Amino acid sequence: MFGRLDNLSVRFRLSAAIVILCVVALVISAISLLTLRNAENWLETIHRETLAEVSSALELSRGAANLATAAPFLLTVQLPFQLQVEADQIVQTIADLEAMAGNDASLALPLARMRAAISNLVRVSSPQSTLQADITRIDRDLVRLQSRFTRQANSGDGSLAERLARAQLMQLTSAAQSVARANALIEVGEFSRQFTNGRKAVTLPDTVAAGLAEIDAVLASGSAHLFVLQHQALTAALDAENALFRIRQLSDQVTSYAAQKVEDAEERLRLARTQTTQNLAIAQQAVTILALFSAVVAILSALFVSRYVAVNLRLIAxxxxxxxxxxxxxxxxRNTQSQDxxxxxxxxxxxxxxxxxxxxxxxxxxxxxxxxxxNVFRNIKDGVAILSQAGTIEAENGKVRELLRLPDTAATQGMSMQDRIAQSAFSRQTDGVDRAGFDEYVDAAGHVLEIRQSQLPDGRSVWLLSETTERKRIDERLEEIRRVETLGKVTGEVAHDFGNILSTISGNLHLLETASASAAPAHLNRIRTAVDLGVSLTERLVAFARKQHLEPEVIEIGALVEGMVDLLSIALPEEISLTLDLSPAPVSVRLDPGQLESAILNLCVNAGQAISGAGHIAIAVYREGDQQVILSISDDGAGMTPETKRRASEPFYSARPNGDGTGLGLSMVYGFVAQSGGSMQIESELGAGTQIILRFPIHQSASAELPRFSGRALVVDDTANAAVSVAATLAGLGFDTLTATQFGQGRDLIENTPDLALILTDLNLDHGQSGVELIAQTLELHPGSLAILMSSRLPETVPFQAQYPGRVAMLAKPIVGDQLADAVTALEQADKDSLGAE
Structure with a gap:
């Protein structure tokens, strides 16, 4: 059989292969045409059903757009007849839209409101031409009087008193002209007041008194007094702008309705496409089988193609x-001389x-x-990477992988340096420390890298990675040694406090042995309280050894204080009385209840130790305005000297004799209050007792409605999560928000964003840059804009207060919605007050 095939000519074999491929192609075409025809019929049916609806929606959208563009033209029409014609055309367009909408209730109300807005626009536009004509004519007459009074005052005719009187008439005429040319109602009022006061103060000789009568006659020569005409004209203009705003808003609603109709039609088409796709899949399977058969025939034919070509191609390859x-x-x-x-x-x-x-x-x-x-690039001990103008890595030495602890197989193609660092376990330190010229990265194992960036003249950049782990470990070890040394000083007080706790537990256990069933719970309560006191004492030491981890929740502060009475009674000597003065209305705060209890206990114990013999401690809870609640703890003890009061919140400072105190109590209370967004105030005089005042922000319920604002706001923070969170808060307040996570990105947005109303920026940004520079740029490029500086460590004074009074504020992190809303409201009010003062 193979011999017979070998005897066949190449032409016959290639012709047979081509015929087979043509037959298969015809079969595939027939299947494809049949499937496509069925799909076409199905889609035609869907189009017939949806085309009318889409067309109607487009007509609605087109009509709404025509209304939005035609309405402003009414303000430019001067002739009443032409104004009525244009208004009738717009009303007819609304009627056409109502006819297209049919009985759709979602369009009936917007179209009715639009009709009312058009009527209002026509009403306020009609008298404007008449008013402007009267005002223009009066202004022209005032110009004529002004010119005449000027010539008379500058001429040598008449006495000095007469020339002075004509000068006063010039001033009155100038004030009246200012009213005629005023562009705002407040200007009309101001210039009217100037004219009235000037007219009352003017004293004219009889020879020039006629000039004053001429001024009065000109002012009253219109359909009404000039001041009334100008007031009516400006009021009508404001009403017209309001009507135009409502027309545009309602037109957008109609356009949105039309867009929704189109989306519904697209959804039906999508379902039809899905059904068609399923039908096509079946046809594709048949076509695929035939295509595979065709491929087999084609491969067999290709294998048979001239050995002359294959042999020579292999030789050349x-x-x-x-x-x-x-x-x-x-x-x-060369085995051929052919020039093919x-x-x-x-x-x-x-x-x-x-x-x-x-x-x-x-x-x-x-x-x-x-x-x-x-050689230099490979052997330098620091990691070096060269980045292109687009920010991708062009070259790096082996130290980059070694310092970042990356495997040799890690991909680098097309990556930026930030992507490279993201492959590693290192993350950027965001502790708020200002590092000039470099960023610090750490991983879970404690390795520390300093990363610096330098720009090259051609736009590329060089990154230098240096390991500072050992230096950091030495610094941390020294700090740990100092902290352990300090902790050793508190051993005496801790032993004394735990001795009191164990005595309480032991005494109540002894009493339990002989106590009745009804008295046993009281003894168990005291034991439990003593154990809680021991836990609190332990937390005091842990809070010093490491930063406190707060778990805030919403609590009613008065109820918490009232529930601590038993614990405070045990902790205080018997000769010291305790009274509570709690707010009758519940006051909620968002705090860690355990830390608040520890703070109250700490302050009461300190107050008890300051009282020699019998004394009194008072705890009060009351509101201070609508934003803060005050927790006050006062005693009638020995009080503090000014030096002690000044240093009371310093860690390890104690005024107790013989070094009995550790100085941890007030410092820990101060740290907890500050972390919770509050403040601590100490009022004390030697021999007159001490009062500790803690202020906390009142928790606003989620249903409280925040003020609404408008305009563009820019948030700049090199921590992406913080930037997104603050931007979401601003969006909830009504702002159109933009975010930037780099100094350069924020600078570009400030330059290229028109009408920027507000900027919120972190103090310390990437590569040692400062948010204060972005605030200065914003206030200079965007007149009337406001700025808020955010940081966990704010400067002592608000920047730019002298240059831009009332336009800059500061907020401590973390940022919450009601505090941010209050800050923006205060800035807007301060800016208005500043403008009013000018």
Whole structure:
């Protein structure tokens, strides 16, 4: 059989293969046409059903757009007849839209409101031309009087008193002209007041008194007094702008309705496409089987194609491989003299070989020039990476992977340095510390890297990575030694306090042995209280050894204080009385209740130790305005000297004799209050007792409605999560928000964003940059904009208060919605007050 096939001609075999491929192609075409025809019929049915609805929606959208563009034209029409014609056309357009909407209730109300807005616009536009004509004529007459009074005052005719009187008439005429040319109602009132006061104060001789009568006559020559006419004209203009705003707003509602209709139609088309896709999938399976058959035929035919081409191509390919491998002296034995494509490939091989020899010589020269740079780049002890103008890594030495603890197989193609760092376990330190010129990164194992960036003249940049782990560990070890040394000083007080706790537990256990069943719970309560006191004492030491971890929740502060009475009674000596003065209305705060109880207990114990013999301690809870609640703890003990009061909240400072105190109590209370967003105040006089006042923000319920604002707001914070959180808060207040996580990105947005109303920026940004610079740029480029500086460590004074009074404020992190709303409200009010003062 194979022998018979070998006897067949190439032409016959290739013709047979082509015929088979044509037959298969015809079958595939038939299947495809049948499937496509069915799909076309189905889609035609869907189009007929949805085309009318889409067309109607587009007509609605077009009509709404025409209304939005035609309404402002009414303000420019001067002739009443033409104004009525234009208004009738707009009303007819609304009627057409109502006809298209049919009985759809979602369009009836917007169209009715739009009709009312058009009527209001026509009403306020009609008298404007008449009013403006009267005002213009009166202004022209005032100009004429002004010119005449000026000539008379500057001439030498008349006495000095008469010339002075004409000068007063000039001032009155100028004030009246200012009213006629005023652009705002407040200007009309101000210039009217100036005119009235000037007229009352003017004293004219009889010879020039007629001039004053002429001024009065000109002012009253219109359909009403000039001041009334100007007031009516400006009021009508404001009403017209309001009507235009409502027309645009209602037009947007109609357009949104039309867009929703189109989306519904698209959804039906999507479902139809899904059904069509399923039908096509079946056809595709059949076509695929036939295509595979065609591929088999084509492969068999390709294998049979001229061995002349295959042999010569293999020969040339082997020669090219040797050339690519570096054998630039390789040659080919040409077995054909033909100048067809094969012969041309033989000639091309010779050209490639000559070019490769030239390239080898040039490469050797470049390699010698780069040897010095390569040695430095490889052997430097720090990691070095060169980035392109687009920010992607062009080159890096092995130290980059080594310092970042990355495997050698980590990909680098097309990556930025930030992506490279993100591959590692290192993360940027965001502790608020201002590091000039470098960023600090750490990983979970405690390794520390300092990363610096330098710009090159051509726009590329060089990144330098240095390991500072050992230096950091030495610093931390020294700090740990100092802290352990300090903790050793508190051993005496801790032993004394725990001795009192154990005595309480032991005494009540002894009493339990003989106590009745009804008295047992009281003893157990005291034991439990003593144990809680021990836990609190332990937390005091833990809070000093490491920063407190707050778990805030919403609590009623009065109820919490009232529930601590038993614990405070045990902790205080018997001769000291305790009274409570709690707010009758519940006051909620968001705090860690355990830490608040610890703070109250700490302050009461301190107050008890300050009282020698019998005494009294009072705890009061009351509101201070609508934003703060005050927790006050006062005693009639020994009080403090001014020096003690000044240093009372310093860690380890104690005024007790013989070094009995540790100085941890008030410092820990101060730290807890500050972390909770509050403040602590100490009022004390020697011999007159002490009062500790703690202020906390009142928790506002979620249903409280925050003020609404408008305009564009920019949030700049190098911590992405913080920037997104603050931006979401601003969006909830009504702002159109933009975010930036880098100093340069924020600077570009300030330059390229029109009408920026507010900027909130962190104090310390990336690469040692300061948010104060962005605030200065915003206030200069955007007149009337406001700025808020955010940080966990705010400066002592608000920047730019002298240059931009009332336009800059500061907020301590973390930022919450009601505090941010209050800050923006206060800024807007301060800016208005500043403008009013000017």
């Amino acid at each position: 082997n020669g090219m491989h040797r050339l690519a491998a570096g054998d630039h002296k390789s040659d080919l034995i 494509e094969i012969g041309q490939l033989f000639d091309a091989f010779g050209v490639f070989r000559d070019n490769a020899q030239k390239l080898e010589r040039r490469t050797a020269e470049i390699r010698r020039q780069n040897t010095l740079f390569a």
